[in-house]
Amino acid sequence: MTVRLSLYQKAEQELYKLDRSVKAKFYDFSHRFRENPHSNGLQLKALKGDSQIFSARIDDSYRALLTRTGTDETGDESWLVIAVRHRRDVYEQLSVAINRVSGEIEFVDLSVVGEGALRRAGIQLIPAEPDATTTAETEDAPTSGPDAQPDAEPAAPASPLLAGHSRQLLRELGVAEPLIDLALTLTDTADLDRLVAGAPLLSQDVLYGLAAGMSPDEVRAEITAAVASTDQIDLGDFGAALARTAVTTIDDALQKVLEDGDFQAWKVFLHPTQARLVDRDYNGPARVSGGPGTGKTIVALHRIHHLVRQLKPGRDKPILLTTFTKNLTADLRARLTDLIGDPDLLARVEIAHIDELAYKVVSENALSGSVKRRVDDRTALTELRTVLAEVGQQGSWETEFLIEEWEQVILGQAVGTRTAYFQTRRAGRGRPLTRPERAAVWKILDQFTARLDKKDIETWGQAAERAARYEMERAGRIQSRQAYKDQVGGRDLIHRDAEASMSDLKHRYKHIVVDEAQDLRAAHWKMLRAMVAPGDNDMFIAGDTHQRVYDNHVSLGSLGINVRGRSARLSLSYRTTKEILARALTVMSGETYDDLDDGTDTLSGYRSVLHGPVPELRGYATWEEELDGLAATLREWRDGLAHENSAAGDVRGLIAVAVPDRDKVSQVIYHLATKAGLGYAQLTSDGPRGDGEIHVGTMPRFKGLEYQRLVIVGASNKLVPRTDSIDRYRADDPARYRRELRKARSMLFVAATRARDALTITWHGNPSPFLTEPVTKRN
Structure with a gap:
């Protein structure tokens, strides 16, 4: 007999927290179980509380709790490990079932709930295996789930946390059936925290969302709809439910993950409510925003994983992942490597920070020997101060103001002449300039750029503007070629292409994914827009303007990147705890931020589902x-x-x-x-x-x-x-x-x-x- 053994996601998280020796014994147990689950040494038996749950022996102290998910036509069995517990943990209030909304297998553990909440709900728990050892030894052993702590019954406030919400509403939103009545009796947030510690992920998110003040419609739209199954759900078909459930196959790769600990795995964990953003087909550029810890970067990484699996076989790199800084690029590369795993698929993705990409474009297009040395902002400021001294304007203008005017207005909008500068909008610059002042600014900056040219140096902003210009010219040639092809009815272009050296001309990428989008310059966006043909799934943009630490303000729509109707905002944080989030939000109080598209962004409704x-x-x-x-x-x-x-x-x-x-x-x-x-x-x-x-x-x-x-x-x-x-x-x-x-x-x-x-x-x-x-x- 061949036995297929999988690991429930919460069971995997529990294993991370156990001692290394227990993990090794669990891995050995998995081998023995797959060989023969009914061997005497494993002591496989059904629990009294729920006949769907079985207990099997890992060692003298620990038990694996499992449920059978099916038997195929050849007699091979499939089992799912739903928890790993000490043998004296409470098993009576464990249950496994299929969620009526998501269609997934769900494991519920009420043993981690505080005694006060259980008493109000009329529930009494009894240890699964009473021990005959001494009283002192019994008191030293764990008495509940792995995260449980003994607690005193808290004083109850006047009304339940979920007052005004009905059983039927919780059922419709996807809360697991064994939790509904208990959830409605909770009067203390500490009890809620303990309840969701033993709850499935969907129940956890729904209950935290309602308790945090989200309306039922908001919960339905942001949480439930994202994981609701479109299948006809059979509440007795565990085999079909397993296919809809996030599980890990138990093999050598799992052993490595368990031994390495959970932090790296957590850094690429995709929450089920975010999967719709990853797998969706978009008919143009799409954007996802949200506060820290809501999963924007993880969504972007999984989006790449999704796109790369759709590619036809080849050796090119049709997908670009880019961001603003070099050190973040290195972190993204490491996380994407962990996520994709397959080196052949990973090789199809180009990973480069945005200035590295601009330099590549400039190097390809500049004449031999004409690539200039790039200098940082401090060097540029020094050169500009020298120009101001030479023209006797040291006290008339702030060098920082002039540099920003040059970078954000002149370079950012590709302003090439004095006349064009007089007509250019300066949105977001704050200080207005009269026409004579603009003339003075232009003269100073013209001398500044001449000085940089003479020294054969350029700023990163100049390099970005040049790269954007080169790519836009390239895109124009591609468009011209396509227009000619359409005009002649698709007839052979060999001779025309040969004359114009256009036979290999095409857009650099099929898909572009941008992380930390809030810090890119206008020139960066122009370059990226020209690098990919407008069309389905062309650009995927993740960012949060509340985290902008460089003064680059842009309007995507004005740069040819229209995300209207294809924008999503994440509001639930799965990384930052409520306590850390509350402290961080006090820093941002009273400020307003743009949304990268001529609107405003807000952190209202931004909530965490974690405590710490x-x-x-x-x-x-x-x-x-x-x-x-x-x-x-x-x-x-x-x-x-x-x-x-x-x-x-x-x-x-x-x-x-x-x-x-x-x-x-x-x-x-x-x-x-x-x-x-x-x-x-x-x-x-x-x-x-x-x-x-x-x-x-x-x-x-x-x-x-x-x-x-x-x-x-x-x-x-x-x-x-x-x-x-x-x-x-x-x-x-x-x-x-x-x-x-x-x-x-x-x-x-x-x-x-x-x-x-x-x-x-x-x-x-x-x-x-x-x-x-x-x-x-x-x-």
């Missing part, structure tokens, strides 16, 4: 004391994670420190290395440099990255924001002042929302004005 510890805020008298406090926190976290982590205590990439500026980064690294004895890896434009356990970098470097635990240091007044740099704009250029404040808020917001499990924010002296809540701890 409340972020700690700590103030210190001096920077040196703050660094000592940082070292103590990092040691505690490192030792705790090393004990929890099954991968030989390796905590690299799990803990990070976000710092306001580069000088402070150097000081943090020096303190960790020389005084604290902690290893570090510095986040650079190319990713982490070094193999130390603690990642350290400036706040912008954390864009798109994720860590289990994170400390923000130096969140002090005058550092966040840098008042010495922006206060001069307060009176002379209020719009610029507001933009700088917004950027500083966004950087702090980005850093705070990189943490999954724990966040600590510290400062010395007075705290940042963005930390508006009362201080919780002062050292």
